[in-house]
Amino acid sequence: MASAAIAASSPTSYRYRGLQRAIHWAMALIIISALALGLYCSYLAPGTPxxxxxxxxxxxxxxxxxxxxVLRLPVRAVYGEPSWQKRPSLLVRAGAHGAHMLLYVLMILMPVTGxxxxxxxxxxxxWFGLFTWPNILPMDRDLSRLAGMIHHFGAYTFFAVxxxxLAAVAWHRLVKKDEVLSRML
Ligand code: HEM
Ligand code: HEM
Structure with a gap:
């Protein structure tokens, strides 16, 4: 009786929560744009308008x-990930978790080093001409150069991961034809 009531009030979800999907897609758009702009800027001469x-x-x-x-990490910790209708093999899940973990590390490392x-x-x-973020750092050219170097190599790691x-999502969708993409839609 009690377990039936719990099951009725919390149906098994095979998709990420609405808030998780909203943050994933907003950040996907922002990060892909930031990567493209950063790369383009690296080819422009310093100081040009x-x-x-x-x-x-x-x-x-x-x-x-x-x-x-900063918002996404606690949301992920509280909501976790959805259940699977057909669970992939342990190897595939471990690979996905490893890649997702790296993406989380890069999502922190890149803005912080920037x-x-x-x-x-x-x-x-x-921030889009509306205000400027407070600068809590002292002038330190060496620190800036070191962070710039990490930002540079982080960027290329980001492109690779x-x-x-994206290749994994395409493979699941087009070859395996499984539920992976629909979990995030
Ligand atoms: C158009 C581009 C993208 C597509 C189609 C896509 C698709 C997906 C899908 C389908 C999942 C769910 C995987 C699963 O159920 O295990 C996922 C998870 C994830 N994606 Fe993306 N993604 C895209 C871009 C990005 C970008 C730019 C990032 C930035 C780092 C990103 C970071 C993540 C992370 C960290 C997860 C794991 C979510 C979690 O379990 O907390 N994705 N993505
Ligand atoms: C998700 C966040 C970010 C991503 C993915 C990203 C990505 C990139 C990429 C791809 C480059 C070109 C790298 C190169 O070829 O050397 C770059 C350069 C740069 N980024 Fe970012 N970035 C991010 C956040 C930030 C932030 C928050 C700032 C500062 C507030 C920043 C400041 C810079 C600067 C100043 C450069 C030029 C470095 C130089 O050429 O000397 N970035 N970024």
Missing amino acids: LREFLLDIHKSLGMTALVLI YITSGASGHDLP LGLH
């Missing part, structure tokens, strides 16, 4: 990602 303008948008997107990841790169060299931390993530 176009680079300054695009870098300001890049920083604004990156700081938005930082706010969202903030340090700009903040410790005394550059602005704008994200490529793997």
Whole structure:
């Protein structure tokens, strides 16, 4: 009786919660745009107006990602992940968890090192021209350079892991034709 009541009040969910899906897709859009803009800016000569303008948008997107990841981690800890209708093998689940863990690490590392790169060299931390984030760092060129280097290598790791993530989703959808993509839709 009691277990039937619990089952009725909490039906098994095979999809991530609405809030988790909203944050996933918002962050996907923001991060892909930040990666593309950052890469493009790296080919522009320092100091040119176009680079300054695009870098300001890049920083604004990156700081938005930082706010969202602070929200996302507790949401993930509380909601966990949905059940499977047909559970993939242990190897596939372990691979997916490893890649997701790396994506979480990069989602923290990239905005934090970006903030340090700009903040410790005394550059602005704008947010879409509406306000500037407080800079809590002292001027420290060496720290800025070190953070910039981590940001640079982090970016290329991000491209690689994200490529793997997208290839895995495509493989599940097009070859395996399983439930993976629908869990996030
Ligand atoms: C268009 C691009 C994207 C598609 C189609 C996509 C698709 C998916 C799908 C289907 C899942 C669920 C996997 C499962 O059920 O095990 C997922 C999970 C996840 N995605 Fe994406 N994704 C995209 C972009 C991104 C981006 C840019 C990031 C940024 C880092 C990202 C980070 C994650 C993470 C961390 C998870 C694990 C969620 C969790 O269990 O907490 N995704 N994605
Ligand atoms: C999800 C967050 C972020 C991602 C994915 C990201 C990605 C990138 C990428 C791909 C580059 C080009 C890397 C290179 O070729 O060297 C870059 C450069 C840069 N990013 Fe970010 N970034 C993020 C957040 C931030 C934030 C929050 C800031 C500052 C507030 C920032 C500041 C910079 C700066 C100043 C550069 C230029 C470095 C240089 O060329 O000297 N980034 N970023």
